[in-house]
Structures are given as C-alpha cells and as structure tokens.
Amino acid sequence: MPQLLCPKGHDSSEQDFCSVCGAKMVSPPAPAQNCPDCNAARESAEAAFCQDCGYNFTTGLHGEPKPAAQHWEATIAVDASLRTDESPAAPEAFQPIAIRLDRENNLIGRGSDKRAIFPEISLDFDDAVSHRHALIMRTENAGLVLRDLGSANGTKLNGSDAQPLADIPLKDGDRITLGHWTRITVRTVAG
Amino acid sequence: MTQFKAEVFQNAYIPQGADEVNAIMTVTVEGGLGLGSSGEKVIGIICDTSGSMEGGKIHAAKDAIVRLVWLLPADASFFIVAGGETGDLIFPIAKATPESKQRAIAAIKTIKAIGGTCISTWLAKALEQFAVAPNAIRQCILLTDGENEKQDEPLLGAMLNACEGQFQCECRGVGSDWKVEELRKISGRLLGSTDIITRPDLIEADFREILQRALNKEVSDVALRLWTPLGSRVRFCKQVSPDIVDLTGRARQPKPQIQDYPTGAWGKAESRDYHFCIEVKSGEVGDEMLAGRASLVVTTGGVENKVAEARILAVWTDDESKSTRIDRRVAHYTGQAELAQSIQEGLEARGRGDDDVATALLGKAVRLAHESRNEATTKLLRKVVEVENEEQGTVRLKRLVAKEDAMALETRSTKTSRIQRPDTAPGSNQE
Numbered sequence: 120m121p122q123l124l125c126p127k128g129h130d131s132s133e134q135d136f137c138s139v140c141g142a143k144m145v146s147p148p149a150p151a152q153n154c155p156d157c158n159a160a161r162e163s164a165e166a167a168f169c170q171d172c173g174y175n176f177t178t179g180l181h182g183e184p185k186p187a188a189q190h191w192e193a194t195i196a197v198d199a200s201l202r203t204d205e206s207p208a209a210p211e212a213f214q215p216i217a218i219r220l221d222r223e224n225n226l227i228g229r230g231s232d233k234r235a236i237f238p239e240i241s242l243d244f245d246d247a248v249s250h251r252h253a254l255i256m257r258t259e260n261a262g263l264v265l266r267d268l269g270s271a272n273g274t275k276l277n278g279s280d281a282q283p284l285a286d287i288p289l290k291d292g293d294r295i296t297l298g299h300w301t302r303i304t305v306r307t308v309a310g
Numbered sequence: 311m312t313q314f315k316a317e318v319f320q321n322a323y324i325p326q327g328a329d330e331v332n333a334i335m336t337v338t339v340e341g342g343l344g345l346g347s348s349g350e351k352v353i354g355i356i357c358d359t360s361g362s363m364e365g366g367k368i369h370a371a372k373d374a375i376v377r378l379v380w381l382l383p384a385d386a387s388f389f390i391v392a393g394g395e396t397g398d399l400i401f402p403i404a405k406a407t408p409e410s411k412q413r414a415i416a417a418i419k420t421i422k423a424i425g426g427t428c429i430s431t432w433l434a435k436a437l438e439q440f441a442v443a444p445n446a447i448r449q450c451i452l453l454t455d456g457e458n459e460k461q462d463e464p465l466l467g468a469m470l471n472a473c474e475g476q477f478q479c480e481c482r483g484v485g486s487d488w489k490v491e492e493l494r495k496i497s498g499r500l501l502g503s504t505d506i507i508t509r510p511d512l513i514e515a516d517f518r519e520i521l522q523r524a525l526n527k528e529v530s531d532v533a534l535r536l537w538t539p540l541g542s543r544v545r546f547c548k549q550v551s552p553d554i555v556d557l558t559g560r561a562r563q564p565k566p567q568i569q570d571y572p573t574g575a576w577g578k579a580e581s582r583d584y585h586f587c588i589e590v591k592s593g594e595v596g597d598e599m600l601a602g603r604a605s606l607v608v609t610t611g612g613v614e615n616k617v618a619e620a621r622i623l624a625v626w627t628d629d630e631s632k633s634t635r636i637d638r639r640v641a642h643y644t645g646q647a648e649l650a651q652s653i654q655e656g657l658e659a660r661g662r663g664d665d666d667v668a669t670a671l672l673g674k675a676v677r678l679a680h681e682s683r684n685e686a687t688t689k690l691l692r693k694v695v696e697v698e699n700e701e702q703g704t705v706r707l708k709r710l711v712a713k714e715d716a717m718a719l720e721t722r723s724t725k726t727s728r729i730q731r732p733d734t735a736p737g738s739n740q741e
Contacts (some may be wrong), residue, residue, distance in 0.1 A: 133603075134620070136599065137539070139540050139541050139567075140540045140599070141538075141539030141540075141542075141590070142539075142599050142600075142623075143598045143599060220373070300700075
C-alpha cells in the first residue's frame with residue numbers, strides 16, 4: 120500500500136485516519152495532470168483552467184463556458200376578437216412586435232413624456248391601457264412574474280383576471296390580454 | 311465462512327480538555343461454518359477425585375461423566391483426567407467411537423476418591439492431551455469440590471501461564487467448600503466461566519450444557535485486536551456481556567500501539583459486548599481523531615485473518631448538549647460493572663462481619679439490578695437480603711443464609727443483562 124502523509128506528518132498505512140496518531144486524514148491531492156491541449160502542468164487538481172492556454176478542464180473548451188443560452192421574449196399583437204362593444208375598431212394590419220425582456224423590470228403601459236413614463240412594452244396604440252399598467256419582472260431563478268399595477272381596466276392572464284398587485288409566475292406561452300384588444304405572449308427563446 | 315460483525319456504540323463528542331473515550335463494541339457471529347475451524351473438537355474432562363469427594367459427590371460426578379461420554383458425537387475426541395495429588399490420565403485422547411466410549415466408561419468405574427488436591431498437575435495432563443490437536447476447538451471441564459493445596463499455589467500460577475491460549479476451561483465447584491476466587495482465577499485465564507453446582511445431582515445437567523456450548527463452537531483462537539494512536543493508553547478493556555471479564559492485563563502486544571486480547575472460541579450466532587476505555591492526548595475543539603480501531607483476528611495455521619473492524623472516534627466540541635450525553639450502552643454496562651462490584655464488596659463486608667457496609671452495598675446492588683432489569687441477579691440477591699424497597703435499595707441482611715446461596719451470588723455477580731431495547735422497556739431511564 121502506498122504510504123500516505125497525515126496532517127501531522129506521519130506516514131499512514133490507512134486512508135481514513137492516520138495509522139500512527141489517529142488524526143483524520145485529508146483526502147490526498149489527485150496526481151497533477153498536464154493540460155491536454157498545450158501540455159503545460161496543471162497547477163492543482165482543483166484548478167479549473169490551464170494557466171497557459173485557458174483550457175477548461177471540465178468542458179474541454181477554451182475560456183469561460185457560455186451562460187445558459189436562453190432568454191425571454193414578449194410578442195405584442197392585436198386580436199380583434201377581444202374587442203367589446205364600447206371599444207373602437209381594432210387597427211388593421213398591425214404587425215406583431217417582439218420585444219426581448221432583457222431587464223429586471225419591464226413596464227407595460229402607455230408612454231407619457233409629461234409624466235416621464237417610458238414603458239419597455241409600449242402600448243400607445245390602445246387607449247384602454249393605463250400609463251402604468253403592469254410589470255413583467257425577472258425572478259432570481261431566471262423566471263418571470265406578472266404584476267398588475269392596479270390598472271384602470273385590469274389585466275387577464277390566459278383569459279382569467281389577474282389579481283392586482285400580486286406576482287403571478289409566467290410560463291412559456293402564457294397570454295396576457297389587456298386594453299381594448301391587445302395581447303402579449305411571453306416565450307422563452309434560444310440564442 | 312464464519313462472518314463476524316462488529317459494531318461500536320459511543321458518544322464520540324467529548325469536551326475540550328477531556329482525554330477519555332468510552333465505547334461499547336458488540337461482536338456477533340453471523341453465517342455458517344468454515345474459517346479458522348478444522349471442524350475438530352476435543353473435550354477434556356477433569357474430575358476432582360480427592361478424599362473430600364468421597365460419598366455422594368464422587369458417585370454423582372462419575373455418573374455425570376458417564377452420561378457426558380455417551381452424549382459425545384462420534385467425530386469429537388475426548389480424554390479424562392482424574393485429579394488428586396497428581397493428575398491421573400485415566401483415559402487418553404481418542405475419537406468418541408462406541409468402542410472407545412466403552413473403554414472410557416470402564417476406566418471411570420475404577421475412580422476412587424482419595425488423596426489431596428493439586429490442580430496444577432491436573433492441568434499439566436490436560437495440556438499434554440490438547441497439544442495433540444492444536445487446531446481443534448479445545449474445551450476442558452474442571453469439576454472440584456475443595457480448595458487447592460497451599461503448596462500447589464505457585465505451581466498453579468506457572469501452569470496457568472503455560473495453559474493460557476492452549477485450551478479453554480469451564481470450572482465448576484460442587485458443594486460449598488471450594489473458593490470462588492481460586493476457580494475464577496483459573497477460568498478467567500482459560501477463558502471459561504466459574505459456577506457453583508449446589509447439589510451433586512445437578513452436575514449432569516450442567517455438564518450437558520457445557521458440552522452443548524462447546525459443540526456449538528466453530529472458530530477457536532479469536533483475538534480482539536485494538537489499535538490505539540501514538541501517545542494513548544488503554545485504561546481498560548472488558549468483556550461486559552454475557553458476563554464481565556476484565557481483559558486489560560491479558561493483552562499481548564505484537565506491535566507497538568497494538569494490543570491483542572484473547573477471546574477464545576466462538577459459536578454460531580454468539581454475541582458478546584466489550585467495553586473500551588481509552589485515554590488519548592487531549593485535542594482542540596473541532597479536532598476529530600481515531601481513538602481506536604478494533605478488529606477480530608482469527609489465526610489459522612499461523613496465518614492471521616482480520617474478520618471484522620469497527621472504529622472508535624473522538625471529536626472535541628464546545629457544544630455541551632453533545633458532549634454531556636452518555637451513550638446508553640456505555641451507561642448500561644458501567645452500571646452493570648458497578649453492580650458486580652457492589653455485590654463482591656458487599657459479600658466481602660458481610661463475611662468479615664461489617665454489617666453496615668454490607669447492607670449499604672447489597673442495597674445498592676438491589677437497586678442497580680432492578681434498574682437494569684437484571685432479574686437473574688435480583689433473584690440471587692433476594693436469597694441473601696430481605697428487600698424492603700427495590701427502587702431505593704433498602705434492604706436488611708438475612709440472618710440465616712445458605713453458604714451455597716452466597717456463593718451462587720458471588721460467582722454469578724458478573725453475569726450482566728443485555729441492554730433493553732427502548733420499545734420493550736418503556737420505563738428505562740437509560741435513554
């Protein structure tokens with residue numbers, strides 16, 4: 120059996136506790152390996168990258184691994200079927216707009232220079248949308264929640280009324296409807 | 311292959327500055343035949359044939375030996391020594407065939423009770439016979455009724471040194487004219503027990519039980535090996551179940567830091583408990599060390615086999631809720647040792663007429679036996695004392711006590727109870 124060195128410097132024939140003094144053995148360092156790419160010596164078994172060429176010992180690539188390649192997107196569309204009798208006619212030929220939800224907080228509303236409101240998801244074309252209507256917020260674990268900010272005409276999530284000032288988790292494909300005939304669809308998108 | 315299982319029970323947490331680690335190890339035999347056993351069994355019978363045996367005792371003993379011989383299985387070997395001033399090998403070692411049984415019985419018939427008691431010469435004869443089969447399970451039965459001659463004492467000591475590890479010996483004292491201490495010295499060294507046979511007609515049943523146990527043995531010469539770290543000391547190593555045997559002074563030291571304690575032969579499904587108390591170098595809070603590595607070593611034809619291992623740990627902590635807990639098994643066997651000591655010292659005080667001390671100690675024994683549910687010991691105590699309150703240990707010494715009852719209590723004081731499982735002992739305060 121190969122001799123192991125205990126924390127107090129004894130040669131131990133046992134791997135769990137020193138066979139001389141009984142001290143708990145710390146796991147022996149794994150034998151140093153060379154970088155498979157440039158053959159430079161690896162600093163220690165814990166070193167994640169090659170100090171010379173940046174080879175990643177875990178992934179076998181160079182440099183930092185890319186973060187999980189996925190983000191959220193909101194698509195704004197007009198759905199004439201949402202119209203009620205009091206609503207004006209839905210605009211025709213409205214081209215859906217896709218907005219990438221990069222920020223922590225994404226305001227849904229109608230912009231107002233006077234009141235300095237600049238929504239990320241701007242729905243100026245629908246005057247039944249409140250200036251500050253709702254928020255879509257990113258959560259710690261990369262999810263999304265919807266919060267209706269006490270809007271005048273309310274918000275629906277997948278056809279049901281969203282409770283004002285409550286955070287409701289969103290999932291891929293959820294439909295948020297508000298105003299006269301506006302529909303926002305949230306999706307996760309690769310890349 | 312015989313499988314041994316070793317488990318350690320302890321509270322590994324000790325406070326800063328403390329240097330004592332206590333642990334109970336339970337060793338159990340699991341599984342079947344094989345390792346370390348040649349399958350051979352040798353039963354040696356030594357019967358006291360001194361003058362004092364004259365009359366009922368020698369007749370009962372002879373009858374019991376004849377019956378025992380009949381019970382021997384054909385594949386076992388046996389021999390018989392008649393003990394007087396010298397050991398007389400009346401039947402040398404032979405396989406227990408019907409033919410040799412006949413010869414043995416004829417030899418037993420010739421036994422006459424005459425002469426003195428020189429146990430060393432008896433053991434010398436047995437030692438010679440057992441030497442023929444060094445790999446067999448070697449079990450001896452020694453029956454006597456009196457004290458060893460004074461001049462034999464030094465010889466007996468030397469003979470025990472020679473016999474140690476060569477065979478195991480169960481000692482039985484018949485009647486009440488023998489000395490518990492003397493027989494215990496022999497059975498202790500030769501890994502057997504000492505017990506009293508109060509009436510000659512009970513000899514046979516007792517022999518039968520010893521034989522049954524011996525035939526059940528599968529592995530002989532098992533050592534309990536204890537490794538301890540540098541700078542530590544074994545305060546004691548005791549077998550604590552089924553009875554208390556202090557092994558501390560019995561260790562061989564094959565290498566520094568290693569002690570080998572003899573445990574003798576083991577049978578099917580046998581289970582024993584050992585208590586280790588190890589003094590280690592005191593550590594700092596957060597330190598964790600191995601205070602002992604206990605294993606069982608079976609030696610077959612000079613080759614050592616390690617068959618089970620368990621670890622005794624020490625972890626220093628400043629958390630008192632951890633370090634003040636005492637393991638229930640450690641507590642139980644510490645109590646059983648105290649019980650045995652109270653009985654022995656109590657009987658000693660009673661013997662020299664110190665009634666106050668005797669009452670106090672035997673009262674304490676009654677309480678301890680009650681608490682640990684050691685019913686066998688409680689029963690024996692009740693023959694010596696009048697119990698007023700078991701829980702508090704209030705007792706009165708009985709005025710008239712049969713000598714046999716006091717001796718039975720003394721010989722069996724080392725029998726321990728096993729710890730009760732918590733679900734079968736709702737009143738247990740060991741938890």
